[in-house]
Amino acid sequence: MLEEMLQQAQDVQKKIKQIQEELDDTEVIGEAGAGAVRVTMDAKGLIxxxxxxxxxxxxxxxxxxxxxxxxxxxxxxxxxxxxxxxKITEIGLPPDLLKNMFQ
Structure with missing residues (x-):
């Protein structure tokens, strides 16, 4: 039972690391003025x-x-x-729980 819980924790930790890497590579573009101004930001909120x-x-x-x-x-x-x-909901965890880990 304990061994199973440890394995689950390790699996979640691996998924979190994978998501962190994916978030580093994910970019979004915000636009205003019909594209006159464009802001590129990563999924962590860094411009x-x-x-x-x-x-x-x-x-x-x-x-x-x-x-x-x-x-x-x-x-x-x-x-x-x-x-x-x-990305966070893909692993079944509430985003608010992990948001501070990724910023």
């Missing part, structure tokens, strides 16, 4: 890059650009959270 379509903005529209960057980050974060939740 990898911000791309701005330079032809979409004149210097006088910088406030609009700033708002779109925030919107694109929020979109990417939402997608990142969804990717994380999807």
């Amino acid at each position: 990898k890059s911000i791309k701005i379509d330079k032809e979409s903005f004149a210097t006088e529209k910088i406030e609009v650009l700033e708002d779109l960057i925030v919107a694109a980050i929020q979109d990417a974060k939402k997608k990142s959270d969804n990717a994380f939740t999807e």
